[in-house]
Amino acid sequence: MPKKRRLAAAITLVCALSVLAAPGTAFADPAPTPSGGAPGQPLTLDEVGKQIDELYRQAAAATDAYNLAEEQTKQQSAQIVQLAQQIVQGQEKIKRLKDQAGATARMQYRNGGLPPGALMMLSGDPGSFLDGANRLREGQQAAQSLLTELNQTQADLAAYGKDATAQWTNLEDNRVKKExxxxxxxxKIAAAEKLQSQLKEQDRQRLAELERKKEFDSQTAWLSTGILKAISTGASEQGKKAVKFATDQIGKPYLWGAEGPGSFDCSGLTSQAWLAAGHGIPRTSQEQWAQLPHVAIKDMRPGDLIIYFADATHVGMYIGDGAIVHAPRPGRNVTITGAGSMPILGIVRPDR
Incomplete structure (x- = not known):
């Protein structure tokens, strides 16, 4: 059996064994779970699972918003530093230009401010006067150029100050967004954890089984389309490096807003993997989806990023053979799972 089929079959088999090993209970049977459905009616485990999933999905969307605001804050801070440097340089330039203008004014004062004709009559040497007149014209042109440069530098300073004020405003806006x-x-995470904590141990195990079954069914349906027959197995050199970095992080915990080295969120993992491969990409899954080139699923290759859910709030890296490596959600570790185990929005390729 080719390697691709072996790994895909192995992933499917692991999922299947997880489901078959579960106690013989109906997953959607009512259980003593937190209330929240119809008045007086306990939620089923299936309903609890959906609530928890939705809370974590909302937390993922908020994490993307936080990461985007954090990234923009870094950029704006760097721009403010650059503007401050330009302002200092402009102020030093204005001082130098003013000193030059002062020297020119003092020279004109020493000449008494007489018109060229009077200076010619007083000089008694027309040749010397003409030489001096040429120098005077050159000096006047230089003075005009100096004044023009001074005015432009002052205008630049005003623009730098205006830009810096705007960046400070944006910085404050993003601080509010981050908070x-x-x-x-x-x-959202606290609410999800509270729901889970209210379950009995047996129900928590059944809920985990229910989640594995859902992923197994989704992956099986995806593989049944024959998609692996079309997908390429060859990765680019940068793609191989990105895959190696991502798979080396397996077992490290998910932490929202984290981009290593000890923990990651989903887009923190993918962005750092491609950075390690020598190719910087946007920080968030939504920006990765918006800015990176899209490719068809049939053209997918290892190293490509799979964006999940309609709002692009999750991302994993395709590693071949129908599998991805990803940082799932709070309480989980970086792991390998089926590429079709979640609703796929599309594929992006960082190094296209």
């Missing part, structure tokens, strides 16, 4: 996203993330 709001952070609050949203922590609230």
């Amino acid at each position: 709001a996203a952070k609050k949203d993330i922590t609230e």
Whole structure:
């Protein structure tokens, strides 16, 4: 059996064994779970699972918002530093130009401010006067050029100051966005953890089994389309490096907003993997989807990024043989799973 088929079959078999090993209970049977459905009616495990999934999905969306605001904050801070340097340089240039203008004014004062005709009459040497007149014209042109440069430098300084003010405003706006996203993330994760904590141990195990079955069914359906027959197995050199970095992180915990080295969120993993491969990409899954070149699923190759869900709030890296490596969600570690185990929005290729 070719290597591609062996790994795909292995992934499917692991999922299947996880499901078959579960106790013989109906997953959607009512269980003593937190209330929240119809008045007086306990939620089924299936309903609890959907609530938890939705809370983590909302936390993922808020994490993308936080990461984007954080990235923009870094860029704006760097721009403010650059503008500050330009302002200092401009101020030093204005001082130098003013000193030059002062020297020119003092020279004119020493000449008494007499018109050229009077200076010619007083000089008694027309040849010397003409030489001096040429120098005077050159000096006047230089003075005009100096004044023009001074005015332009002052205008530049005003523009730098205006840009710096705008960047400070944007910086504050993003600080507010980050704080709001952070609050949203922590609230959603806390709500999901509270739901899980209210379950009995047996129900938590059944919920995990239910999740594995859902992923197994989704992956099986995806593979049944025959998609692996069309997908390429060859990766670019940079793609190989990105895959190696990502798979080397397996077992490290998910942490929202993290981009290594000890923990990652989903887009933190993919962005750092491609950075390690020598190719910087956007920080968030939504920006990766918006800015990177799209490719068809049939043209997918290892190293490509698979963007999940309609709002592009999750991303994994395709590693071949129908599998991805990804950082799933809070409470989980970086792991390998089926590429079709979640709803695929599309594929992007960083090094196209």
